[in-house]
Amino acid sequence: MWINRRFGQDSVEKMVDWALENVPASSDPRILEIGSGNGTLLFALREAGYAPPCLSGLDYSPDAVNLARMVARTRNSEGIAFHVCDFLSELPPPAPGHVDALGGWDLLLDKGTYDAIALGEKDESGRSPVAAYPVRASRLLRENGYFLITCKLQHDLAPILLLIIAPSMQFYGRGVEDELH
Numbered sequence: 001m002w003i004n005r006r007f008g009q010d011s012v013e014k015m016v017d018w019a020l021e022n023v024p025a026s027s028d029p030r031i032l033e034i035g036s037g038n039g040t041l042l043f044a045l046r047e048a049g050y051a052p053p054c055l056s057g058l059d060y061s062p063d064a065v066n067l068a069r070m071v072a073r074t075r076n077s078e079g080i081a082f083h084v085c086d087f088l089s090e091l092p093p094p095a096p097g098h099v100d101a102l103g104g105w106d107l108l109l110d111k112g113t114y115d116a117i118a119l120g121e122k123d124e125s126g127r128s129p130v131a132a133y134p135v136r137a138s139r140l141l142r143e144n145g146y147f148l149i150t151c152k153l154q155h156d157l158a159p160i161l162l163l164i165i166a167p168s169m170q171f172y173g174r175g176v177e178d179e180l181h
């Protein structure tokens with residue numbers, strides 16, 4: 001798990017570099033971005049050498065998915081799959097070639113989506129919508145898969161995320177220690 005509080009192009013480059021080093025394109029990995037928006041990160045991975053069928057994105061906004069699909073057509077990347085899917089209540093299709101209905105992803109990516117979900121309204125019992133995030137993410141990952149996130153790490157929620165998704169995770173990047181203490 002790699003955490004960085006900086007957003008934008010800098011994050012895209014760092015996430016792509018990290019993926020190239022740890023989940024190389026030559027290993028034909030299955031990569032899913034949670035909240036892929038207009039697809040910027042997935043297109044950057046495509047340009048870095050990942051084949052389109054390795055790459056998928058999900059977003060609950062049909063407009064974002066339509067835009068990403070449109071951009072894909074202009075970049076010869078129609079093989080990247082973009083799904084309309086609410087990560088908190090629906091399951092995306094399984095990773096290509098994976099037999100189970102669930103999971104099978106080698107790498108889950110999140111650039112800003114955890115934070116966006118954390119900003120949502122709490123329910124009557126005061127539970128944040130992001131409380132459902134860890135278990136849903138862990139279901140999608142294959143055993144020993146990677147979860148790479150760029151987020152601002154809200155103080156009360158970060159420990160839940162960190163503990164549930166991958167108890168044996170390794171940290172990359174800076175900033176997390178400040179946030180957790």
Ligand SMILES: C[S@@+](CC[C@H](N)C(=O)[O-])C[C@H]1O[C@@H](n2cnc3c(N)ncnc32)[C@H](O)[C@@H]1O
Pocket residue numbers: 034035036037038039040041058059060061064085086087088110111112113116117
């Ligand atoms: C801050 S944007 C980041 C978009 C993209 N990752 C990027 O860096 O350009 C957060 C994205 O998450 C999506 N999103 C928020 N909540 C979601 C949910 N429950 N399920 C799926 N997508 C969600 C939003 O529609 C939006 O596209």
